[in-house]
Amino acid sequence: MEPNTKLRTLRESLASPTFFGEVMTRAELAEAVNEQLWRTTSRRFALDAHTVARYERGTVRWPNAAYRSAMRAVLGVNTDAELGFRPTPRGATSPSLATRPAVSRKVAKNSDTAGVDRRDFLRVGVAAIAAGATGLPDPDVYNAALGQLQALDTAQGPERPIPGVTRLLRDLTTALGTARGTDRAALLHTGARAAEFAGFLYRDLGRPNRSLFWHNRAMDWAQENQDHPMQAYVLLRKAQAAYDQRDAERMLGLARAARRFDSEVSAGLRAEVRQQEARGEAMLGLPEHGIRRKLDVARNLIADQRPAGDDRPGGTYSSTLLNLQEAVCLTGAGRPRDAVAAYRDFLDRDSSSVHDRAYFSTLMATAMALSGEPDEAARTTTAALPIAVQTGSRRTVREARTTAIALQPWSNRPAVRELDQALAKLLSQ
Numbered sequence: 001m002e003p004n005t006k007l008r009t010l011r012e013s014l015a016s017p018t019f020f021g022e023v024m025t026r027a028e029l030a031e032a033v034n035e036q037l038w039r040t041t042s043r044r045f046a047l048d049a050h051t052v053a054r055y056e057r058g059t060v061r062w063p064n065a066a067y068r069s070a071m072r073a074v075l076g077v078n079t080d081a082e083l084g085f086r087p088t089p090r091g092a093t094s095p096s097l098a099t100r101p102a103v104s105r106k107v108a109k110n111s112d113t114a115g116v117d118r119r120d121f122l123r124v125g126v127a128a129i130a131a132g133a134t135g136l137p138d139p140d141v142y143n144a145a146l147g148q149l150q151a152l153d154t155a156q157g158p159e160r161p162i163p164g165v166t167r168l169l170r171d172l173t174t175a176l177g178t179a180r181g182t183d184r185a186a187l188l189h190t191g192a193r194a195a196e197f198a199g200f201l202y203r204d205l206g207r208p209n210r211s212l213f214w215h216n217r218a219m220d221w222a223q224e225n226q227d228h229p230m231q232a233y234v235l236l237r238k239a240q241a242a243y244d245q246r247d248a249e250r251m252l253g254l255a256r257a258a259r260r261f262d263s264e265v266s267a268g269l270r271a272e273v274r275q276q277e278a279r280g281e282a283m284l285g286l287p288e289h290g291i292r293r294k295l296d297v298a299r300n301l302i303a304d305q306r307p308a309g310d311d312r313p314g315g316t317y318s319s320t321l322l323n324l325q326e327a328v329c330l331t332g333a334g335r336p337r338d339a340v341a342a343y344r345d346f347l348d349r350d351s352s353s354v355h356d357r358a359y360f361s362t363l364m365a366t367a368m369a370l371s372g373e374p375d376e377a378a379r380t381t382t383a384a385l386p387i388a389v390q391t392g393s394r395r396t397v398r399e400a401r402t403t404a405i406a407l408q409p410w411s412n413r414p415a416v417r418e419l420d421q422a423l424a425k426l427l428s429q
Contacts, residue, residue: 006084008056010075022209026052027162029074034163036070045070049159050392055085062088139186142172146194153197157355157391158204165198169214188225192218196234203241204355206394211241232261232269233313239276243328244395252280269314271301275325282332291329298322320346324360327367336370343367355391358384362399369406378407378415382422389426397426 014024017032024032027049037045047067054060063071068080077083145168149161172191179187195218202211215238222230239254255276262270278294302319327342343364347357361384368377381403388396404423407416 003058004056004061004084006082007071010077010083011052011056014075025049025162026056027159027166029071031163031166032074033067033070036073037066040070041066049162050157053159053392061086139183139190142168142175142187142190142194146190146197150197153201154353157353157393158201159392162198162201162205165194165201168194169198185225188221189227189230192221192225192227192230192234195221196230196237199234199237199241203237203244204393204395206398208241208244212238215241228261228264229266229269229312229314232258232265232273236269236273236276236314239280243279244398246283248280248283252277252284255280266312266315266317267301267304268317269312271298271322272314272317272325274298274301275322275329279325279329279332282329288333291333295322295326295329320349328363331363331367331370336367339367340364340371340373354387355393355396358387358391359393359396359399362396362403365403366399366406369403374407374410374413375415377403378410378413378419382415382419385422385426397423 011026011029012023014029016022016024017028030047030049030052033047034045037043045066051060055063062085068083068085071083072078072080075083080086145164149164149168152161152164169191172187172194176184176187176191195214199211199214199218202208202214215234219231219234221227222234235254235258239251239258242248242251242254255273258269258273259277274294275298278291278298281291281294282288299319299322302317302322323342324346327339327346330336330339330342343360347360347364361380365377365380365384368374368380381400384396385400388394388400400419400423404416404419407419410416411420
């Protein structure tokens with residue numbers, strides 16, 4: 001199976017419509033194709049970034065006629081061959097690779113999302129449809145859209161919701177252009193939450209510049225709205241993103257900045273900020289008694305949370321997640337064996353999404369490598385890679401590479417060689 005380099009080259013020859021100076025993403029190409037088909041057929045189609053990735057990897061060689069036609073129009077070519085497509089032996093996409101059925105323009109009456117069909121909502125975003133139908137921006141509709149997109153990320157990974165999130169943010173930006181008073185305040189709050197979510201998705205997709213762009217936008221909207229809990233939450237998210245770069249100083253500084261809002265935020269958010277501080281201090285080699293004290297404070301804060309949780313940002317932070325993040329601190333503090341035990345306990349008990357578990361498994365694998373368990377570390381990481389690819393989690397792939405580096409002293413072992421080969425194949429695509 002050879003990658004479709006022609007399609008990827010064509011896509012990357014176009015500028016991103018959203019981010020100045022960057023190339024068109026798979027999600028943006030998928031959205032452009034869907035919009036082209038909507039204009040020409042008056043039907044809703046559901047091409048997404050995950051499927052475009054399959055085209056570019058060569059998994060699908062012959063999409064259906066509608067998608068090929070729209071791609072020719074969007075990418076400015078005349079033939080399917082210029083797209084790198086060629087017929088399969090049967091001359092068409094096999095049933096297992098067939099595209100999802102188009103959704104008609106007609107809106108279902110029995111939907112569960114503000115009168116708009118749920119499938120259509122997940123694929124293209126409901127906010128613009130609802131706002132266009134009523135002529136008024138409705139914060140409840142945008143909140144419902146955001147909730148569904150967050151559920152889609154949990155179920156299928158970060159690539160799936162990106163087109164809908166992009167549409168939702170465009171709709172919110174348009175609505176903010178005319179909203180005033182309490183309506184504007186409500187939209188700013190939802191906009192900050194949606195932009196923070198976009199930053200989180202792009203972090204998982206391994207696009208730090210886009211993640212920072214949307215986190216900055218979230219901060220702008222939260223500051224305009226004088227929403228201190230949201231400002232603290234965005235600072236925490238930026239600190240977490242700094243961990244991906246192992247920038248301990250920035251991570252610690254951002255976490256300390258979030259503490260300025262302690263009196264106004266949820267107990268869960270205060271706890272997570274303390275944990276983030278502890279992680280930064282562990283990475284910098286600061287005294288362990290101070291790190292332990294911050295983790296104890298975090299645990300006490302969680303114990304004092306409202307019984308039903310807190311609907312403010314970070315209010316659902318749990319002792320289970322704290323235990324996991326404490327394992328990250330233990331690795332940074334030079335105690336990888338203790339970290340492995342904590343990771344295993346978490347993974348045995350927790351029911352996180354599949355792609356989150358893959359990410360946490362790679363973190364555990366690095367601790368395994370550092371504690372002298374090279375075979376188990378390599379096998380654990382190799383098992384996580386297909387899930388990372390399927391869900392588009394480049395963050396997991398990046399941590400897998402960190403594990404591979406830690407395993408270099410055992411490069412002659414079969415399990416480690418298998419991991420190196422799997423990574424080399426993945427990174428060459």
